[in-house]
Amino acid sequence: xxxxxxLATGIALLLQFSWPLGVCAQQSQAPNQDQSAKESDIEGGxxxxxxxxFCHQNGGRVAGKGPKLAGTxxxxxxxxxxxxxxxxxxxxAFGGAFSESQIMAIVAYIRALEx
Numbered sequence: 613x614x615x616x617x618x619l620a621t622g623i624a625l626l627l628q629f630s631w632p633l634g635v636c637a638q639q640s641q642a643p644n645q646d647q648s649a650k651e652s653d654i655e656g657g658x659x660x661x662x663x664x665x666f667c668h669q670n671g672g673r674v675a676g677k678g679p680k681l682a683g684t685x686x687x688x689x690x691x692x693x694x695x696x697x698x699x700x701x702x703x704x705a706f707g708g709a710f711s712e713s714q715i716m717a718i719v720a721y722i723r724a725l726e727x
Contacts, residue, residue: 654717657671657721
């Protein structure tokens with residue numbers, strides 16, 4: 613009998629002290645952030661340098677692990693889709709990392725590249 617009282621008391625204490633902590637933990641999580649781009653974060657050259665520049669050397673002007681992008685004959689839709697979905701085994705998809713506005717800023721950066 614005393615073991616069951618001890619067990620019940622322990623469970624009650626556990627619930628009493630852990631319940632408020634669980635609520636606080638849930639409340640402290642960041643709310644869903646807006647995925648749309650802000651004017652200040654749509655700078656195609658910076659985004660390209662930090663995300664694409666490792667494979668597309670010299671800012672996309674020469675081939676590296678990825679192809680040269682300056683002077684590409686691919687259209688904007690192809691470039692945007694490749695950025696979004698990547699290419700299996702060759703390029704990661706960035707559709708989850710960039711907003712649509714950011715993707716189009718990267719495409720605009722690629723279009724402005726001089727060879």
